[in-house]
Amino acid sequence: MDAAERGRLLYKLADLMERDRVYLASLETLDNGKPYSIAYNADLGLSIACIRYYAGWADKNHGKTIPIGGNFFCYTRHEPVGVVGQIIPWNFPLLMQAWKLGPALAMGNTVVMKPAEQTPLTALHVASLIAEAGFPPGVVNIVPGFGPTAGHAVSVHPGIDKVAFTGSTEIGRRIMMSAAESNLKRFIFLREVGCDTEVMIKREQKKGIC
Incomplete structure (x- = not known):
């Protein structure tokens, strides 16, 4: 599949997400617990814009010919990594x-994606939209499951060439070690420094304190 066709399919996916925006926002609220207005306006709006942005880049990211001294031909060539595991x-x-x-x-990569076990619903619906958009079978694979099983499998499988993970430092270290010990995968880690803290605000509490 050439780059222009990849871009066309991504644009189609973004259009389908826009079509199902109400349903996806409802799923995100059911799954995650965030207010529907935030899911609809922020999460869906930014997600659709992100897919469209990269659709436009599909046929514009290419190598360069670099003039250098001597009887040499110097150029850069961009190639897909291969199979990318995403957690x-x-x-x-x-x-x-x-x-x-x-x-x-x-x-031009293929993807094996493991959504969080707590919030897999929107990923599963997007998988159906990916099929509807016309992506070939096997290009995107959504694998729900728990971290120690499905997530670990993504980290260690020798057929996966790169792992992209967003989460805690502790889990990031484990994935990095697993990726290195299997087939020395490339690893991108976006660290989240927050914490899972529950906060209770009493009705009589002053607004200034909140």
Whole structure:
């Protein structure tokens, strides 16, 4: 598949996400617990824009011919990494999926994606939209499951060439070690420095304190 066709399919995917925006926002709210207005306006808006952005890059990312001294021909050539494993966090399920899926597909890679076990619903619906858009079977593979099983399998499988992970430092270190011990995969780690803290605000508490 050439680069222009990859871009066309990504544009189609973005259009289908726009068509199902209400349903996807409802799934994100059901899955994640965030307010529907935020899911619809922020998460969906940014996710669709992200896919469209990388669709436009699909046929514009290419090598260069570099003039140098001597009887030499110097050039750069961009090639797909191959199979990219992607492990998605629970806090922005759809948006993080778009951030990882868009560039990987635009550059001609295939994807094995594990959504967070707490929030897999939007990823599963996007998988159906990917099929509807016309992506060939096997280009995008959504694998729901738990971190110690499905996530570990993505990290160690020798058929995966790169792993992209967003999450805690502790889990990032484990994935990095697994990736290195298997087939020395490339590894991109986006560290989240937040924490899973529950906060209770009493009705009588002053606004200034909140």
